[in-house]
Amino acid sequence: MKLFQCQHCGQTLYFxxxxxxxxxxxxxxxxxxxxxxxxxxxxxxxxxxxxxxxxPDTQRWRFCRNWEVSACNWMIPVDEHSGEDAEFCPACAHNRTIPDLSNPENLARWQKIEVAKRRLLYTILRLNLPCPLPGSDHPEPLVFDFLADDPKGGAKVITGHADGLITIALNEADDVQREKMRQDLNEVYRTLLGHFRHEVGHYYWDILVRDGGDCESFRILFGDERADYRAALDRHYEKGPPVGWKDSYVSSYATMHPWEDWAETWAHYLHIVDTLETAAALGMQIEPEIDEHHELTADVNFNPYQGLNADRLISAWVPLTVALNTLNRSMGQSDLYPFGLPERVRQKLSYIHNLIKKHSLNK
Structure with missing residues (x-):
């Protein structure tokens, strides 16, 4: 995510x-x-x-309808010729279901969810990936349901993806509950934005791999996705990850099934491009090699969205995460990025990078 500037007074702005x-x-x-x-x-x-x-700019704009409930800050250009104005921006137009906003707790949590979703859509749009809207002629548009648990104690909402529909449980926007789930599941990292990036990875497996005719090349790196998913899930939660998993996977959950390995690796790819763009906007210098003084430095002076090879991204990412983790430790906090990128994971990241370039709408 880059930084912005108020064109009226020059103040630095955030997304x-x-x-x-x-x-x-x-x-x-x-x-x-x-x-x-x-x-x-x-x-x-x-x-x-x-x-x-x-x-003066002659173009006129409207705010997304969700701006009225403090859940969006995106604007839509007014089409003065057709007389037809969209109600929702390109991010909110993907929503199918939102919670009951008359409940103040639901509203507050949904507002946090929308912040994370807009960051996700920013990255997807910057990568020029296909992002079909509901109501389009695409057989599998990208759709979101944001659901609260049944207040009467019924079944809990489960975050997940199925056939283009991404469901996010409203409880994931509750910091206390999310941290409890992270500890209960023995996860090193669990964030709202991370959920979006992971679940949209499942969506893009359908669009880029399955529909793109790349299943065979996918299986070489990630394994055969035709393996029984339910059995793999049960095995993972009963026995945990296999011995030596850190040599080939970015997380323990990625070991569960090839689909989850893809989604976890996809999420990390989005972590990388978004954070590197932020580092470049801040003018951070972190050389991906040891310099003549035997110090780790780098200069993130490139746009990670513009046609670079994956090695360039990863070579800048690794020392950047060392810097971020070191800063966190200096503040008495746990590592911001508690992951390693062994060679096998780097190959998977390169595969995703090249597949995105292949399917970019502006290639």
Whole structure:
């Protein structure tokens, strides 16, 4: 995720900002332009404030409908010719079900979920991956259900993916419950954004591997996905990961089944490109080799979304995670990235990288 700047006053902006802390103007994210902009009302719509000395922008915009409940800051260009205006932005248009917002707890948790989802969609759009909307003619559009547990004590909502539908349990937005589940399942890492990245990995297995005709090449690295999933799940929770799993997998859960190995590795690929873009925006210098003074340094001065090979990404990522973990330890915190990337995992990351490039809509 890159940093943004208020074009009116020059203040540094973050992706989630809704108001500039310096000039107090309303902010919106313009996804077609990949920019945050200070805007002001113009009748029933909004106009972008001009840069100093620049001519006024004639394009008018509307906020996503979910902006009204503080759950989105994306804007939609007004189509003055057709007279048809979308209600939802390119991120929120993928929602199928949201919880009962009359419940304040549901609203607060859903707002947190939407923050993570927008970060996911930012990355997907930056990677130029196919992202079909519900109602399109695509046989498997990307759809989200955000569901709360039955207050009467019925079945619990399970986060997961099936045929393009990604379900996120509202409880995952509760920090206390999520941490309890992390400890109960003996996981080293569990975040709301991580769930989105993992589950969308299952979706893109369908789109890129299954529908893309790449099952055979997938099986060489990840294994045969035709293995019984239920049996693999039971075996994993009964016996745990196999001995020596760290030599070939990015996480213990990845050992469970080839689909989960793919989804875990996919999630880490999205971790890498998003965080490297942030590092580049911050001007971080972390050389991926030991320099003449025997120190680990690197200069993340590239755009991870633009046509680089996977080795370049990984060679910058590894020392960056060393730096992040060291900083966390200096603050008395656990490692921010508690994972290793053995050679086999790097090969899997390269496979995903090349598959994304192959299927990019702007290749």
């Amino acid at each position: 989630e900002n809704v108001r500039c802390l310096r000039c107090n103007h309303t902010l919106g994210y313009l996804s077609p332009l990949n920019r945050m902009a200070a805007v002001e009302p113009d009748g029933s719509v909004w106009r972008i404030l001009p840069n100093n000395g620049a001519a």
